[in-house]
Amino acid sequence: MAQLQRLVITASQIDRQQIVLTAEQQHYLSRVLRLRSGDQFIAMNGQGQGWLAALESDRAQILEPIHAHSELSISVTLVLALPKGNGFDDVVRQATELGVTCIAPVISDRTLLNPSANKLERWRRIAQEAAEQCERQIVPEILDPVSWNDCLQIESSDSDICRLICLARGNSPHLLNYLNKSVCPSITLAIGTEGGWTDAEIEGAIAAGYQPISLGRRILRAVTAPIVALSLVAGVLERMKNEE
Amino acid sequence: MAQLQRLVITASQIDRQQIVLTAEQQHYLSRVLRLRSGDQFIAMNGQGQGWLAALESDRAQILEPIHAHSELSISVTLVLALPKGNGFDDVVRQATELGVTCIAPVISDRTLLNPSANKLERWRRIAQEAAEQCERQIVPEILDPVSWNDCLQIESSDSDICRLICLARGNSPHLLNYLNKSVCPSITLAIGTEGGWTDAEIEGAIAAGYQPISLGRRILRAVTAPIVALSLVAGVLERMKNEE
Numbered sequence: 001m002a003q004l005q006r007l008v009i010t011a012s013q014i015d016r017q018q019i020v021l022t023a024e025q026q027h028y029l030s031r032v033l034r035l036r037s038g039d040q041f042i043a044m045n046g047q048g049q050g051w052l053a054a055l056e057s058d059r060a061q062i063l064e065p066i067h068a069h070s071e072l073s074i075s076v077t078l079v080l081a082l083p084k085g086n087g088f089d090d091v092v093r094q095a096t097e098l099g100v101t102c103i104a105p106v107i108s109d110r111t112l113l114n115p116s117a118n119k120l121e122r123w124r125r126i127a128q129e130a131a132e133q134c135e136r137q138i139v140p141e142i143l144d145p146v147s148w149n150d151c152l153q154i155e156s157s158d159s160d161i162c163r164l165i166c167l168a169r170g171n172s173p174h175l176l177n178y179l180n181k182s183v184c185p186s187i188t189l190a191i192g193t194e195g196g197w198t199d200a201e202i203e204g205a206i207a208a209g210y211q212p213i214s215l216g217r218r219i220l221r222a223v224t225a226p227i228v229a230l231s232l233v234a235g236v237l238e239r240m241k242n243e244e
Numbered sequence: 245m246a247q248l249q250r251l252v253i254t255a256s257q258i259d260r261q262q263i264v265l266t267a268e269q270q271h272y273l274s275r276v277l278r279l280r281s282g283d284q285f286i287a288m289n290g291q292g293q294g295w296l297a298a299l300e301s302d303r304a305q306i307l308e309p310i311h312a313h314s315e316l317s318i319s320v321t322l323v324l325a326l327p328k329g330n331g332f333d334d335v336v337r338q339a340t341e342l343g344v345t346c347i348a349p350v351i352s353d354r355t356l357l358n359p360s361a362n363k364l365e366r367w368r369r370i371a372q373e374a375a376e377q378c379e380r381q382i383v384p385e386i387l388d389p390v391s392w393n394d395c396l397q398i399e400s401s402d403s404d405i406c407r408l409i410c411l412a413r414g415n416s417p418h419l420l421n422y423l424n425k426s427v428c429p430s431i432t433l434a435i436g437t438e439g440g441w442t443d444a445e446i447e448g449a450i451a452a453g454y455q456p457i458s459l460g461r462r463i464l465r466a467v468t469a470p471i472v473a474l475s476l477v478a479g480v481l482e483r484m485k486n487e488e
Contacts, residue, residue, distance in 0.1 A: 098468075
């Protein structure tokens, strides 16, 4: 069943045992994927539920629920200072592949440009497509961008989160050491822009409960650091499952 | 010293305590980086040695050797089935950031195109630039592409290497579990194209001593999988150093 095509639908599209397809979804299934009437695909609501479905012109028949397990066992939020250029597209795509739950873009002191509403719309579409491709049940949420200070205030209200800020230089403990020694009910990872965080931003984060950590001895680009951090988080969570 | 600009030179450019700069290097230092006579930069030979140097018109004075430690403690080779499009550029750049020693592009059954000589030249330039940026002492070697079968024959002559082939589906042990349980004098990681390895390719690898491993429960794209694998390898090697 793994090789079946996937499509994200909204809850309001479900009418008893049928899915009412939008014109765009009909086009995608019939013209792009070339499915015919009766062909099966997987419909996901993007929030953890999925169904095996069979195409029937402008609708699809729900055949059975699907129980898949490709999600991480805890919630992982990526707080990311917006990098320059189109780097964020790749980060959203790859972070989705690595199981991220939520991406919070922040405007830091070294962010060059505020993103347009079009960009946000684009990142949400990329997250949805990547979730379909990598066979996840959840589509990561992309929050509206806020300033770093606002982000620290929103975040600090929940004391159950392990909050980590990745620093390129200095002698912070390695993320893998931290993960091996800690039990985290959920994780927030904050990663800076090309120029790194400013001293004031790092001080603000530590005051708000963030622990500084290292991703290794080389200087990673802003688009690489989040993928490295999420690889280690997903690796530690899934290594444990793999051993059971 | 970490923020100084870096430049890769060849051994033949060193004349006693001076570096004879090429016209291209002079242009890069003076026009692109806007260094003036007397300004310092780091010259690296790309094979582990580096020097603090001061610009002097068409030459640079070597001031002192530099002892940096941003390399992994063992040799890590990435054997990568060539993906479609320009995906390989990003993989070369990010794998260099993660400390890879050697990248061996292979032509697999699902490779669409053989790369041109221009492409190889381009990948070698990307590796050099990325090594400068991320402050490595070694520029990874990019081998000429060979077929998967030829690669297996070359590789199998050395019995000291831990050889791992990453599979997207099935129940292979997680790479992190393997790394935590194994002592590897060096590692070779083989990663397939978008379509994955064919059954015959996997059988050939196992016969040649490759161990099948998993990178987690989601289906990673061909450009993401090598970065995830190298993040885990570098993480395990550097976590140990970080604890010392």
